Amino acid sequence: MARVLCPNCNSKATITSREKQSDHVADLxxxxxxxxxxxxxxxxxxxxxxxxxxxxQDTAQLAASLLRNLPKEKQLELIGV
Known part of the structure; x- marks a missing residue:
């Protein structure tokens, strides 16, 4: 959990509301x-x-996608069959 400090006195501060600016940015x-x-x-x-x-999940999907793009014999070699 992030701690917010007052930029003026460096005391603890409380988030009172949040306004979403985009999927990955918000104003507190x-x-x-x-x-x-x-x-x-x-x-x-x-x-x-x-x-x-x-x-x-993203890592597993990436690995599966990479494996599908390899020739069948290379796929089997990598998975140890």
């Missing part, structure tokens, strides 16, 4: 929890950048 509306000394509200943007490890 945030309030500082340090209401006595700060109380700032601000908008922060969060975005998906890239996978470190692709989802298993």
């Amino acid at each position: 509306y945030v309030s500082c929890t340090n209401t006595k000394n700060c109380g700032a509200t601000f908008v922060s943007t969060i975005a998906f950048k890239h996978y470190l490890n692709p989802p298993r």
Whole structure:
């Protein structure tokens, strides 16, 4: 879980709402929890950048697709038959 900090006082902040900009980008509306000394509200943007490890299903589909493009004898060799 991501922690959001206030850019003014570095205190914890609470996400109050989210506005989707696209499939992988959203604006987060945030309030500082340090209401006595700060109380700032601000908008922060969060975005998906890239996978470190692709989802298993995607990896399996890619492997199956690559195998289908090989000659039958090479397919059998790779799967150990």
